[in-house]
Amino acid sequence: xxxxxxxxxxxxxxxxxxxxxxxxxxxxxxxxxxxxxxxxxxxxxxxxxxxxxxxxxxxxxxxxxxxxxxxxxxxxxxxxxxxxxxxxxxxxxxxxxxxxxxxxxxxxxxxxxxxxxxxxxxxxxxxxxxxxxxxxxxxxxxxxxxxxxxxxxxxxxxxxxxxxxxxxxxxxxxxxxxxxxxxxxxxxxxxxxxxxxxxxxxxxxxxxxxxxxxxxxxxxxxxxxxxxxxxxxxxxxxxxxxxxxxxxxxxxxxxxxxxxxxxxxxxxxxxxxxxxxxxxxxxxxxxxxxxxxxxxxxxxxxxxxxxxxxxxxxxxxxxxxxxxxxxxxxxxxxxxxxxxxxxxxxxxxxxxxxxxxxxxxxxxxxxxxxxxxxxxxxxxxxxxxxxxxxxxxxxxxxxxxxxxxxxxxxxxxxxxxxxxxxxxxxxxxxx
Amino acid sequence: xxxxxxxxxxxxxxxxxxxxxxxxxxxxxxxxxxxxxxxxxxxxxxxxxxxxxxxxxxxxxxxxxxxxxxxxxxxxxxxxxxxxxxxxxxxxxxxxxxxxxxxxxxxxxxxxxxxxxxxxxxxxxxxxxxxxxxxxxxxxxxxxxxxxxxxxxxxxxxxxxxxxxxxxxxxxxxxxxxxxxxxxxxxxxxxxxxxxxxxxxxxxxxxxxxxxxxxxxxxxxxxxxxxxxxxxxxxxxxxxxxxxxxxxxxxxxxxxxxxxxxxxxxxxxxxxxxxxxxxxxxxxxxxxxxxxxxxxxxxxxxxxxxxxxxxxxxxxxxxxxxxxxxxxxxxxxxxxxxxxxxxxxxxxxxxxxxxxxxxxxxxxxxxxxxxxxxxxxxxxxxxxxxxxxxxxxxxxxxxxxxxxxxxxxxxxxxxxxxxxxxxxxxxxxxx
Numbered sequence: 026x027x028x029x030x031x032x033x034x035x036x037x038x039x040x041x042x043x044x045x046x047x048x049x050x051x052x053x054x055x056x057x058x059x060x061x062x063x064x065x066x067x068x069x070x071x072x073x074x075x076x077x078x079x080x081x082x083x084x085x086x087x088x089x090x091x092x093x094x095x096x097x098x099x100x101x102x103x104x105x106x107x108x109x110x111x112x113x114x115x116x117x118x119x120x121x122x123x124x125x126x127x128x129x130x131x132x133x134x135x136x137x138x139x140x141x142x143x144x145x146x147x148x149x150x151x152x153x154x155x156x157x158x159x160x161x162x163x164x165x166x167x168x169x170x171x172x173x174x175x176x177x178x179x180x181x182x183x184x185x186x187x188x189x190x191x192x193x194x195x196x197x198x199x200x201x202x203x204x205x206x207x208x209x210x211x212x213x214x215x216x217x218x219x220x221x222x223x224x225x226x227x228x229x230x231x232x233x234x235x236x237x238x239x240x241x242x243x244x245x246x247x248x249x250x251x252x253x254x255x256x257x258x259x260x261x262x263x264x265x266x267x268x269x270x271x272x273x274x275x276x277x278x279x280x281x282x283x284x285x286x287x288x289x290x291x292x293x294x295x296x297x298x299x300x301x302x303x304x305x306x307x308x309x310x311x312x313x314x315x316x317x318x319x320x321x322x323x324x325x326x327x328x329x330x331x332x333x334x335x336x337x338x339x340x341x342x343x344x345x346x347x348x349x350x351x352x353x354x355x356x357x358x359x360x361x362x363x364x365x366x367x368x369x370x371x372x373x374x375x376x377x378x379x380x381x382x383x384x385x386x387x388x389x390x391x392x393x394x395x396x397x398x399x400x401x402x403x404x405x406x407x408x409x410x411x412x413x414x415x416x417x418x419x420x421x422x423x424x425x426x427x428x429x430x431x432x433x434x435x436x437x438x439x440x441x442x443x444x445x446x447x448x449x450x451x452x453x454x455x456x
Numbered sequence: 457x458x459x460x461x462x463x464x465x466x467x468x469x470x471x472x473x474x475x476x477x478x479x480x481x482x483x484x485x486x487x488x489x490x491x492x493x494x495x496x497x498x499x500x501x502x503x504x505x506x507x508x509x510x511x512x513x514x515x516x517x518x519x520x521x522x523x524x525x526x527x528x529x530x531x532x533x534x535x536x537x538x539x540x541x542x543x544x545x546x547x548x549x550x551x552x553x554x555x556x557x558x559x560x561x562x563x564x565x566x567x568x569x570x571x572x573x574x575x576x577x578x579x580x581x582x583x584x585x586x587x588x589x590x591x592x593x594x595x596x597x598x599x600x601x602x603x604x605x606x607x608x609x610x611x612x613x614x615x616x617x618x619x620x621x622x623x624x625x626x627x628x629x630x631x632x633x634x635x636x637x638x639x640x641x642x643x644x645x646x647x648x649x650x651x652x653x654x655x656x657x658x659x660x661x662x663x664x665x666x667x668x669x670x671x672x673x674x675x676x677x678x679x680x681x682x683x684x685x686x687x688x689x690x691x692x693x694x695x696x697x698x699x700x701x702x703x704x705x706x707x708x709x710x711x712x713x714x715x716x717x718x719x720x721x722x723x724x725x726x727x728x729x730x731x732x733x734x735x736x737x738x739x740x741x742x743x744x745x746x747x748x749x750x751x752x753x754x755x756x757x758x759x760x761x762x763x764x765x766x767x768x769x770x771x772x773x774x775x776x777x778x779x780x781x782x783x784x785x786x787x788x789x790x791x792x793x794x795x796x797x798x799x800x801x802x803x804x805x806x807x808x809x810x811x812x813x814x815x816x817x818x819x820x821x822x823x824x825x826x827x828x829x830x831x832x833x834x835x836x837x838x839x840x841x842x843x844x845x846x847x848x849x850x851x852x853x854x855x856x857x858x859x860x861x862x863x864x865x866x867x868x869x870x871x872x873x874x875x876x877x878x879x880x881x882x883x884x885x886x887x
Binding site: 028029030032033035036059060061062063064065066067068069071072073191193194195196197 | 498502627
């Protein structure tokens with residue numbers, strides 16, 4: 026009766042008390058509240074929302090359900106989280122890059138599910154790379170190298186794991202409050218001093234529209250503030266993949282390009298911006314332009330690249346500058362005009378079809394497959410021009426992917442304005 | 457994945473196809489869809505609503521999940537359903553009354569849960585009354601007497617039973633679409649020619665406001681029409697109990713008063729109105745005033761009373777004109793003025809506290825307890841005047857109830873307008 030009345034309060038847009046939220050999370054974990062009650066509550070939260078206070082309390086309860094990473098050095102501890110998008114390989118570059126500024130980056134990350142790839146999957150393109158470091162191993166590596174990218178340890182945020190597994194099968198993933206609590210509880214468990222969030226919008230992202238992404242950004246920003254975690258939020262456009270490469274090994278290779286001072290402009294720009302936010306927030310630099318200059322110097326010097334190689338080797342991986350990829354099959358333009366749009370959902374499904382992504386957890390991956398994007402929205406297009414190279418394990422796989430891709434590409438007879446990668450951001454005022 | 461995408465469609469206010477709704481209901485019944493998915497879907501239906509077409513499809517699927525009562529006579533078959541309210545004993549009077557007009561009334565009813573009493577509980581105040589008639593027994597009694605009031609048989613609408621049991625513990629009861637499908641699937645399983653619905657609003661009803669009740673009335677009316685069942689809907693005020701008696705045996709006694717041509721005006725008026733709708737709809741009478749005249753004659757003649765006694769005895773009960781009740785304890789007015797409001801929730805909880813209602817299914821009842829309401833909203837009140845008689849099994853029970861009741865009664869220093877029992881109705885146009 027008590028559980029039902031708490032669900033009814035959320036359903037009727039009445040604010041829950043701290044005790045009530047704790048009761049639900051504890052009950053979920055000890056099994057005294059049934060899964061069918063938690064899933065109905067999750068749907069009520071999705072439909073009716075939660076206040077800022079409730080969201081902070083939920084985050085706190087989920088954080089408190091497990092342990093936190095101990096602090097083991099005096100260096101400020103920072104991290105970046107992205108809401109996920111096609112071709113987003115920024116984490117792999119940012120962690121070693123900002124670690125060069127005497128910052129610790131304990132990046133606990135996830136695997137890919139659905140259309141967006143996973144940071145851990147990309148790193149596992151290196152033979153032997155371990156994503157299951159224990160807490161002592163994480164501490165040791167932070168001390169030695171200043172950055173680590175591994176999976177969340179079993180001790181951390183069990184409430185998030187349980188709740189997420191239910192949300193995943195009950196249509197309750199896209200809730201602003203639940204996403205906020207899930208992201209921030211995991212990041213708070215890293216005992217951070219500063220966090221930067223990349224909230225993506227568009228056809229290749231989780232939030233389809235700028236407006237939805239802004240709502241999520243505001244929720245993340247205000248909840249983080251209430252929890253006492255200094256957090257910057259950047260909104261970025263995901264209506265086309267970030268960089269040229271979408272897949273696993275091909276993205277790892279692109280990361281090496283950027284770490285060596287080259288690589289696609291958009292990947293580089295977004296990485297510099299997110300990294301600069303952290304340098305300013307931790308007072309390593311006094312302004313974003315200053316920070317950007319310093320970051321570019323470190324990239325050009327090769328120090329960030331060296332740190333990346335150290336990280337991979339420290340986690341058991343065999344570094345390789347250019348991991349061998351599957352065979353390339355070009356997709357040719359069927360008409361003349363300007364590239365108007367790319368359906369991110371379809372691109373993602375094409376990658377899953379090639380074996381480069383997962384339909385369900387437990388699916389195994391072929392790291393060598395993916396897509397190479399050869400043009401960007403706004404580019405002029407000629408008939409017969411290659412638009413995308415499919416990296417496929419077989420002719421048949423390539424043909425299936427080509428069919429999906431042709432319908433995902435829209436070419437306009439009229440000129441199209443290129444997209445702005447970072448159109449706006451939140452919370453720029455506070456230092 | 458399919459289940460999750462169906463839940464997501466409802467969540468995103470996209471209309472489900474017939475196949476999709478069937479898939480959910482079949483999956484719920486055969487266990488291939490988990491309870492946590494059905495409960496999340498129910499909450500999405502509650503929050504986002506369903507279209508008229510979806511609601512009709514859901515009703516159809518729930519109906520098709522079980523058997524229907526076979527037709528065994530040429531008499532038109534009618535029934536009444538009420539959304540439930542304090543002191544609502546109309547079913548007990550209406551069934552034998554309209555049966556006197558050569559109509560069959562196969563009234564399958566439920567038990568009380570929460571603040572409103574159950575028709576079956578009231579009838580079980582007669583020793584030996586059976587509420588578990590089999591389908592052949594129902595058919596035999598309809599042929600013999602023309603009316604039966606018993607529980608739904610196990611063969612009928614299993615989908616409704618399963619869904620309701622989940623809704624009850626997940627805060628998803630008050631959904632217009634789900635209530636509509638639940639009520640109408642059960643009534644359609646009775647193979648009716650005509651149905652009248654009493655949709656109640658106010659503090660003693662399930663729908664608190666007239667506006668909510670109107671929404672439900674419209675949904676019931678339009679869904680019944682789509683399903684081809686002639687249905688009239690009447691809205692009635694439940695801001696105070698119907699009649700003087702609230703309980704089980706005491707309500708049965710009041711039913712006998714009305715069947716003998718006496719009894720409280722409101723019970724009599726509402727019964728006449730609902731019955732008249734059925735007589736007009738089945739062409740037994742040409743207008744509501746005509747029908748009302750005929751109904752009054754039958755009440756005065758004692759024929760409806762005789763039919764009631766026959767029904768009780770045919771179902772194994774021992775009829776008693778005045779079932780002995782628990783001892784009366786008066787609640788006195790603490791100030792002078794006019795009776796302004798009665799909190800129906802509190803009155804209902806007082807009855808549950810006395811042992812006359814259930815907190816959970818399986819609670820046993822004391823049929824002899826209840827409340828006798830001695831004044832109505834708008835009545836002038838003197839200090840020390842008895843407002844309510846508590847029928848309690850002990851002094852202690854009476855004291856607890858009196859505490860609850862004092863806070864449920866509001867007396868105004870200014871005159872108060874009496875309530876209108878039937879302020880509006882829906883669908884009066886069609887003959």
